[in-house]
Amino acid sequence: MIPDIFYVQRRIEEYPGTFTLHIKKKEAHPRLSFQPGQFNMLYAFGAGEVPISMSGSVYNTSVYIHTIRTLGQVTQALEQLREGDQLGVRGPFGKGWPVGKTAGKTVLLIAGGLGLAPLRPLVYSLLDKNSAATDVRLFYGAKSQPEMLYSVELKHWEQQLTLQTSVDMATPGWQSNVGAVTHLLTATKIDPENSIAFICGPEIMMRFAIQELIKKNLPRASIYLSMERNMKCAIGHCGHCQWGPAFICKDGPVFCYQEIYPWFHRQEV
Amino acid sequence: MKVQNATSYILLSDKLNSLIHSLQQAGYQVIGPVIVDQTIIYDHINSADDLPQGWTDEQDKGRYRLKRRQDSAYFGFNVGPNSWKKYLQLPRRQVWNAQKTADGIHIEPVNSAITPLAFLGIRSCELHAIAIQDRVFLSGEYHNEDYKQRRQSIFTVAVNCTQAAATCFCTSMNTGPAVSLPCDLEITEIINDNEHYFLLRCGSEKGELILQQLPVTPATSEHHQQQKAAISQAEEQMSAGPRMFDSSDLQALLYRNYESPLWSDIAERCLSCANCTLVCPTCFCSSVEDTTDLSGDHAERWEQWDSCFTADFSYIHGGSVRPDTRSRYRQWMTHKLATWHEQFNTSGCVGCGRCVAWCPVGIDITEEVIRFQKADSS
Numbered sequence: 001m002i003p004d005i006f007y008v009q010r011r012i013e014e015y016p017g018t019f020t021l022h023i024k025k026k027e028a029h030p031r032l033s034f035q036p037g038q039f040n041m042l043y044a045f046g047a048g049e050v051p052i053s054m055s056g057s058v059y060n061t062s063v064y065i066h067t068i069r070t071l072g073q074v075t076q077a078l079e080q081l082r083e084g085d086q087l088g089v090r091g092p093f094g095k096g097w098p099v100g101k102t103a104g105k106t107v108l109l110i111a112g113g114l115g116l117a118p119l120r121p122l123v124y125s126l127l128d129k130n131s132a133a134t135d136v137r138l139f140y141g142a143k144s145q146p147e148m149l150y151s152v153e154l155k156h157w158e159q160q161l162t163l164q165t166s167v168d169m170a171t172p173g174w175q176s177n178v179g180a181v182t183h184l185l186t187a188t189k190i191d192p193e194n195s196i197a198f199i200c201g202p203e204i205m206m207r208f209a210i211q212e213l214i215k216k217n218l219p220r221a222s223i224y225l226s227m228e229r230n231m232k233c234a235i236g237h238c239g240h241c242q243w244g245p246a247f248i249c250k251d252g253p254v255f256c257y258q259e260i261y262p263w264f265h266r267q268e269v
Numbered sequence: 270m271k272v273q274n275a276t277s278y279i280l281l282s283d284k285l286n287s288l289i290h291s292l293q294q295a296g297y298q299v300i301g302p303v304i305v306d307q308t309i310i311y312d313h314i315n316s317a318d319d320l321p322q323g324w325t326d327e328q329d330k331g332r333y334r335l336k337r338r339q340d341s342a343y344f345g346f347n348v349g350p351n352s353w354k355k356y357l358q359l360p361r362r363q364v365w366n367a368q369k370t371a372d373g374i375h376i377e378p379v380n381s382a383i384t385p386l387a388f389l390g391i392r393s394c395e396l397h398a399i400a401i402q403d404r405v406f407l408s409g410e411y412h413n414e415d416y417k418q419r420r421q422s423i424f425t426v427a428v429n430c431t432q433a434a435a436t437c438f439c440t441s442m443n444t445g446p447a448v449s450l451p452c453d454l455e456i457t458e459i460i461n462d463n464e465h466y467f468l469l470r471c472g473s474e475k476g477e478l479i480l481q482q483l484p485v486t487p488a489t490s491e492h493h494q495q496q497k498a499a500i501s502q503a504e505e506q507m508s509a510g511p512r513m514f515d516s517s518d519l520q521a522l523l524y525r526n527y528e529s530p531l532w533s534d535i536a537e538r539c540l541s542c543a544n545c546t547l548v549c550p551t552c553f554c555s556s557v558e559d560t561t562d563l564s565g566d567h568a569e570r571w572e573q574w575d576s577c578f579t580a581d582f583s584y585i586h587g588g589s590v591r592p593d594t595r596s597r598y599r600q601w602m603t604h605k606l607a608t609w610h611e612q613f614n615t616s617g618c619v620g621c622g623r624c625v626a627w628c629p630v631g632i633d634i635t636e637e638v639i640r641f642q643k644a645d646s647s
């Protein structure tokens with residue numbers, strides 16, 4: 001599969017080492033549609049290709065939006081891109097969050113760190129006038145206040161959903177919770193019959209979040225999470241993303257906890 | 270001669286070249302077994318003289334030796350370190366070229382010219398291995414186009430196995446020794462004190478066209494008897510050997526034993542060398558390499574075989590998900606025999622025994638299966 005060429009239409013520095021790119025197709029054709037939770041393979045010229053989640057709205061049909069943390073070779077090359085610069089894009093790939101299952105439900109969005117990026121398209125869809133969710137609650141944990149994503153947007157969202165935030169480390173002026181985001185769940189009342197949870201973050205954080213939700217009798221079938229593994233092809237051919245019987249690139253990255261819980265609690269799978 | 274499907278014909282051994290020449294005439298490059306560096310591998314052949322006539326292979330755990338046969342059989346050996354995989358899923362291939370110009374990036378796919386190949390001497394387990402790779406590369410939403418084109422252009426001359434190496438266990442995996450999947454031509458080599466001939470049967474229209482050109486005569490019931498006896502001999506060798514086991518429940522067995530201490534025991538012996546994955550005809554994992562030239566304006570993407578035994582394979586930021594040999598061997602064996610069923614509705618092992626012979630420390634997947642079965646029932 002050959003990547004399509006996109007160019008950076010807008011670049012936003014979220015905080016040092018983390019940035020958001022709005023990318024637009026070089027040719028006049030519109031971008032392909034996607035589901036919240038899906039991802040693209042972004043190719044930085046000569047450096048390599050990495051999986052990056054969709055983090056824009058499905059309704060914004062002119063661009064894909066990606067929030068990226070700089071780590072190694074490829075993400076460093078992506079960080080160098082400025083407005084007008086080009087990159088290769090393959091996608092969208094994978095199975096996303098089951099938006100259709102939110103009708104009539106209280107939706108619990110639980111994000112740890114960069115895990116908010118893959119949940120953002122879902123926030124947009126749930127806040128849209130077409131959404132049939134009864135209630136949306138976002139639990140967001142970050143390292144510290146300066147390392148919170150989308151801080152301006154969070155303020156807007158707060159008008160329309162219940163937002164609870166927590167940081168690992170308080171900085172001067174931080175008025176809210178300190179500690180793991182999962183602690184916020186402990187203090188939350190959940191109606192297990194009428195709730196659905198979507199979790200994204202480091203595996204250890206997702207483990208604790210699931211533990212809390214199960215304690216509150218939320219059925220396994222009402223819990224969804226997004227997994228991350230090394231990926232080369234994104235189309236089920238290279239074998240790298242295997243996780244037990246699943247290929248994360250095509251069977252995930254979003255999984256229903258009910259389907260995968262025996263594997264989720266095993267190490268080094 | 271006008272040939273009919275489902276009827277068998279006799280080709281005398283000294284006429285084997287007629288088959289090779291007919292394939293060449295039909296536009297195929299013929300690939301078959303040849304001796305290189307004291308192993309039988311698959312490579313281009315021009316005539317029957319290139320075949321390992323009169324040779325056999327002696328195999329065991331961590332052992333492979335060529336030996337002279339008493340007779341002059343052409344296919345009197347089993348499988349070596351190569352599989353046909355190297356002609357369908359190339360070990361290394363360029364996927365694209367990318368160029369940076371004043372108006373940006375341009376990416377062009379590399380479409381290599383594909384020569385139709387005739388696989389002469391493919392075994393039943395190997396037909397099964399190709400059928401398994403077909404499921405990986407051709408059955409999902411996305412197809413591997415390079416594989417597809419190579420795959421579609423091959424001609425298969427399958428050989429019934431009339432003897433089994435000590436490492437063979439196709440009877441345990443239900444993939445042989447008799448050819449049990451479609452092929453273009455099926456042949457059985459019969460050799461004894463009095464005669465040396467091939468029994469031929471066509472399995473496709475393509476095969477029929479080739480068979481028509483050969484100096485064959487119809488087979489008699491006696492010939493069929495000899496064929497049956499020869500294949501039974503291979504079957505019996507395996508049934509009587511130590512690598513016979515019940516494979517019907519391996520998936521559940523390995524899931525039940527996912528945390529077994531036996532994995533650590535294997536890990537103490539395994540070198541994580543990846544040999545087993547490279548010789549395996551079904552292992553399909555690959556990686557990509559992106560490079561640029563010195564100017565920085567030209568980039569390439571290459572795809573090459575990869576192995577779940579390397580540290581990079583499962584690397585995500587912070588370290589490998591499978592950090593040690595225990596988790597890597599567990600991944601490999603559980604994938605072959607268990608998760609493969611869920612992924613592709615088939616076992617990932619065809620019982621060819623290559624991984625047994627080519628493991629430098631003699632780790633034997635069948636022995637490990639039997640150990641799990643024993644530990645499980647005690």
Ligand SMILES: Cc1cc2nc3c(=O)[nH]c(=O)nc-3n(C[C@H](O)[C@H](O)[C@H](O)COP(=O)(O)OP(=O)(O)OC[C@H]3O[C@@H](n4cnc5c(N)ncnc54)[C@H](O)[C@@H]3O)c2cc1C
Nearest residue numbers: 050051052053067068069072073074075228229230585586
């Ligand atoms: C489905 C999915 C969605 C993702 N979404 C995002 C996102 O929205 N934003 C973001 O910043 N990151 C995301 N990641 C993680 C991102 O892909 C890695 O951070 C990135 O691959 C690191 O590449 P590197 O070359 O810069 O780093 P290095 O550490 O040098 O990695 C070397 C190579 O290892 C592999 N690799 C390393 N870490 C990961 C990883 N965590 N996941 C998969 N492969 C990895 C890649 O092939 C990479 O090229 C996602 C990963 C997956 C699987």
Ligand code: SF4
Nearest residue numbers: 549618619621622624
């Ligand atoms: S796992 Fe071993 S015996 Fe099975 S198909 Fe692969 S190489 Fe052959």
Ligand code: SF4
Nearest residue numbers: 539540542543545628
């Ligand atoms: S089982 Fe043998 S061949 Fe396979 S990785 Fe271990 S040492 Fe190498």
Ligand code: FES
Nearest residue numbers: 234238239241249
């Ligand atoms: S990323 Fe290649 S199989 Fe999933």
